[in-house]
Amino acid sequence: MAFLTGFYALLFYFAAVVLVTGLVFKIQQYARTPAPLKIPTTPAPTTRGGVIFRMMREVVLFESLFRGNKWTWIFGWMFHFGLFLVTLRHLRYFIEPVWFPIQLVQPFGIYGGMAMVVGLAGLWVRRFFVDRVRYISAPSDHLILALLILIGCSGLMMKFVFHTDVVAIKTFFLGLYAFDVKPLPSDPLLLLHLLLVAVLMIVFPYSKLLHAPGLFFSPSRNQADNPRERRHIAPWARQLEQE
Amino acid sequence: MAKATFEVPALTQYTEIPAVTPDAMAHSAPFVAKADFQKPLGFPGGLVDDWQTTAIAKMRELLGRYRSLQVYLDSCVKCGACTDKCHYYLGTKDPKNMPVGRQDLMRKVYRRYFTLAGRFFPKLVGAEDFTKEVLDDWYSYYHQCSQCRRCSVFCPYGIDTAEISMAAREIMDSIGVGQKYCNEIIGKVYKIGNNLGLPGPALEDTLEGLEEDVYDETGVKVRYPIDEEGAEILLVTPSADFFAEPHVDGLIGYGKVFHEAGVTWTLSSHASEAANFGMFIGSYANMRRVAQRIREAAIQLKVKRIVFGECGHAWRVAYSFLNTLAGPWDFLDPRYPVPQHICEFTFDLIQQGRLTFDKSENDDKVLTYHDSCNVARASRMGDTPGGQFEIPRAIIRATCNHFYDMDEDTIRDRTFCCGGGGGLLTDDLMELRVKGAKPRLDALNNVMQEKGVTHMAAICAICKSQFTKVLPYYGMEMDQIVSLHQLVSNAIVLTGQGDGDLEDEDETDEAA
Ligand code: HEM
Ligand code: HEM
Ligand code: SF4
Ligand code: SF4
Numbered sequence: 001m002a003f004l005t006g007f008y009a010l011l012f013y014f015a016a017v018v019l020v021t022g023l024v025f026k027i028q029q030y031a032r033t034p035a036p037l038k039i040p041t042t043p044a045p046t047t048r049g050g051v052i053f054r055m056m057r058e059v060v061l062f063e064s065l066f067r068g069n070k071w072t073w074i075f076g077w078m079f080h081f082g083l084f085l086v087t088l089r090h091l092r093y094f095i096e097p098v099w100f101p102i103q104l105v106q107p108f109g110i111y112g113g114m115a116m117v118v119g120l121a122g123l124w125v126r127r128f129f130v131d132r133v134r135y136i137s138a139p140s141d142h143l144i145l146a147l148l149i150l151i152g153c154s155g156l157m158m159k160f161v162f163h164t165d166v167v168a169i170k171t172f173f174l175g176l177y178a179f180d181v182k183p184l185p186s187d188p189l190l191l192l193h194l195l196l197v198a199v200l201m202i203v204f205p206y207s208k209l210l211h212a213p214g215l216f217f218s219p220s221r222n223q224a225d226n227p228r229e230r231r232h233i234a235p236w237a238r239q240l241e242q243e
Numbered sequence: 244m245a246k247a248t249f250e251v252p253a254l255t256q257y258t259e260i261p262a263v264t265p266d267a268m269a270h271s272a273p274f275v276a277k278a279d280f281q282k283p284l285g286f287p288g289g290l291v292d293d294w295q296t297t298a299i300a301k302m303r304e305l306l307g308r309y310r311s312l313q314v315y316l317d318s319c320v321k322c323g324a325c326t327d328k329c330h331y332y333l334g335t336k337d338p339k340n341m342p343v344g345r346q347d348l349m350r351k352v353y354r355r356y357f358t359l360a361g362r363f364f365p366k367l368v369g370a371e372d373f374t375k376e377v378l379d380d381w382y383s384y385y386h387q388c389s390q391c392r393r394c395s396v397f398c399p400y401g402i403d404t405a406e407i408s409m410a411a412r413e414i415m416d417s418i419g420v421g422q423k424y425c426n427e428i429i430g431k432v433y434k435i436g437n438n439l440g441l442p443g444p445a446l447e448d449t450l451e452g453l454e455e456d457v458y459d460e461t462g463v464k465v466r467y468p469i470d471e472e473g474a475e476i477l478l479v480t481p482s483a484d485f486f487a488e489p490h491v492d493g494l495i496g497y498g499k500v501f502h503e504a505g506v507t508w509t510l511s512s513h514a515s516e517a518a519n520f521g522m523f524i525g526s527y528a529n530m531r532r533v534a535q536r537i538r539e540a541a542i543q544l545k546v547k548r549i550v551f552g553e554c555g556h557a558w559r560v561a562y563s564f565l566n567t568l569a570g571p572w573d574f575l576d577p578r579y580p581v582p583q584h585i586c587e588f589t590f591d592l593i594q595q596g597r598l599t600f601d602k603s604e605n606d607d608k609v610l611t612y613h614d615s616c617n618v619a620r621a622s623r624m625g626d627t628p629g630g631q632f633e634i635p636r637a638i639i640r641a642t643c644n645h646f647y648d649m650d651e652d653t654i655r656d657r658t659f660c661c662g663g664g665g666g667l668l669t670d671d672l673m674e675l676r677v678k679g680a681k682p683r684l685d686a687l688n689n690v691m692q693e694k695g696v697t698h699m700a701a702i703c704a705i706c707k708s709q710f711t712k713v714l715p716y717y718g719m720e721m722d723q724i725v726s727l728h729q730l731v732s733n734a735i736v737l738t739g740q741g742d743g744d745l746e747d748e749d750e751t752d753e754a755a
Pocket of ligand 1: 215
């Protein structure tokens with residue numbers, strides 16, 4: 001029990017460090033790499049505000065995916081929106097006091113969890129049954145879906161079948177903030193849930209999950225269509241002009 | 244028409260998504276550039292000895308220079324939304340022609356050499372060493388992408404396979420594996436001034452011939468000037484406009500429009516080509532060098548404005564990149580955007596009521612309009628997004644009585660490429676070109692059956708050449724493809740036309 005608590009404490013410190021440093025590294029890499037040419041996919045907004053609105057539609061509604069493939073959109077959006085609600089609901093383990101909006105969202109978080117698992121299942125079925133999607137899938141594409149489904153199912157089982165001591169969990173995580181390791185309940189489902197979550201955090205910056213920050217840096221989506229009005233030039237391209 | 248050595252697909256009412264057929268197009272590859280065509284562009288003459296290391300080093304350099312490449316290689320989640328969007332996949336069934344399949348040819352190398360997961364668990368994430376087999380695949384399939392950007396419209400992250408194809412071609416050029424067609428043409432532009440290698444005197448002859456033809460037909464002296472210093476407008480147009488059908492009918496149309504506008508204009512023998520093949524091979528340096536000719540010509544001829552003729556990829560480089568590559572344009576008249584598209588120019592005059600048309604001149608045709616891929620998805624016309632769709636259609640409506648659009652899923656930003664863009668318009672890729680045209684021709688055939696459409700108008704030299712060549716394979720006529728300004732040319736009523744008088748505007752052109 002003490003060993004498990006210590007192991008999980010270390011695991012989460014490690015996972016958090018990997019997640020944060022990995023993401024910070026990737027984001028600053030994206031931010032520092034210049035985009036030498038104007039390449040928004042047109043028709044594109046001509047102003048900064050228009051670009052923000054376009055980006056919001058992509059992030060919230062998955063607009064391009066909607067135009068591209070309705071089934072993937074339905075399952076993909078279900079999964080991500082579910083994930084979003086679950087995340088909000090989970091905040092109660094990590095903040096004290098729990099903000100009022102987070103209290104309100106608690107029941108929806110459960111539906112979110114269900115939607116998330118259904119969405120993931122739909123996406124996974126596509127990977128087997130649509131020959132084009134099967135062709136492009138690597139083992140890692142299946143594993144990440146398996147990982148997320150397992151996290152979701154273990155969570156739902158805790159909610160509906162084998163209850164766990166959420167107060168103790170919260171104490172454990174709040175304790176980690178102060179480097180004060182409090183005992184973690186040793187229910188197998190919870191340990192599985194947490195182990196998989198740590199794995200998710202660790203693979204995040206080294207996998208296709210980089211699509212989340214990547215979207216914001218995609219030049220075909222985040223550039224304004226104003227090349228005739230404003231001269232756009234990257235530092236390395238300006239150097240060519242001096243030669 | 245040469246007999247096809249491959250099976251021409253049968254047109255279907257709606258383009259069906261084919262079942263994945265691996266390696267269906269693995270045999271397709273364009274001729275490799277010999278040393279003579281590589282050297283003038285600054286590339287090694289043949290495959291260098293340590294090509295693998297050199298290629299990886301080049302890839303590292305490009306990853307640091309192009310955010311698009313870095314972000315796109317990381318971000319794809321293999322959602323599959325792009326898999327049925329490429330005309331080459333739809334026409335050839337080869338899964339490496341699915342946009343993500345094409346990207347993965349580079350992504351597997353990227354993962355192997357540049358990511359932790361690929362270094363330690365290559366099998367798990369589909370990473371692979373850069374072997375000769377992989378390089379051969381690159382050469383084959385990165386020359387089966389017309390850089391049309393249709394995939395980027397539907398990808399949730401806007402991943403543009405064109406960017407990846409360009410980077411791949413740049414990497415291959417850097418190790419001495421170039422494509423003959425593109426690199427030979429860029430060499431011609433440096434040496435002679437245009438893609439077709441037409442020297443100045445030949446252009447002058449052609450233009451004189453055009454003046455005579457137009458005079459014979461209309462009785463009006465419309466001028467087609469070249470290298471006239473002090474003209475207001477520099478027209479930069481694809482060299483196919485100088486002689487090939489139906490391109491040249493478009494050029495005749497531009498001249499008539501300028502004539503009616505009462506402006507002076509000139510072509511330039513130094514910049515006698517609008518297309519910029521530097522983009523196709525992903526080479527910023529070559530693209531810039533080709534673009535600089537236009538700046539030099541504008542300065543030398545002391546013009547006030549620059550207008551581009553009908554050409555798709557050229558308009559992308561002109562609209563989106565010219566300011567970057569050859570700007571700033573502060574020495575030109577600030578009242579006009581630089582550059583302008585000939586369609587913007589004509590449309591402005593139509594709106595001001597300054598052009599008179601006799602639409603019945605086009606009554607022998609029922610038209611549809613092909614949105615050229617790079618105009619549609621990589622540029623704009625006018626001041627509002629989507630002007631690139633509305634302005635050409637407005638011109639057709641002003642000049643023709645019978646016009647029908649093709650299926651909504653195949654026009655505007657969802658338009659299909661003609662199948663010959665991006666440096667693939669060469670006879671050594673005929674099979675690819677014919678098969679890649681299928682989705683566009685399915686839609687065309689559909690409006691031909693249902694609406695009685697007889698002709699398709701386009702505003703791109705590549706589209707026009709490609710369709711002229713490919714339509715007969717599908718049992719259609721090569722002259723069913725027309726230039727947009729050919730329609731303008733047919734319908735426009737020139738001032739003084741018919742009464743045989745010479746125009747006084749003509750004299751003003753003698754300023755030079
Ligand atoms: C800004 C936030 C995010 C946006 C805009 C976003 C958007 C998308 C989109 C559009 C897709 C493609 C459609 C689909 O397959 O669902 C996708 C796929 C995916 N996303 Fe996200 N996502 C975000 C954050 C996340 C996060 C935080 C995770 C992980 C915990 C995640 C995990 C996944 C996975 C695993 C897939 C692939 C699903 C499959 O295999 O088909 N996403 N994402
Ligand atoms: C350190 C982080 C996490 C902790 C401490 C944690 C803890 C828990 C606990 C204690 C439950 C049971 C809730 C109850 O009984 O009411 C639960 C449920 C759940 N968890 Fe987690 N979890 C974490 C991260 C995640 C992540 C990253 C995901 C999704 C990718 C996830 C998905 C779920 C789902 C879908 C449920 C069921 C629905 C719900 O009760 O909200 N969890 N989690
Ligand atoms: S850019 Fe066009 S040709 Fe290239 S992969 Fe995308 S859809 Fe296909
Ligand atoms: S649509 Fe974009 S994210 Fe989806 S598979 Fe294609 S390239 Fe990858």
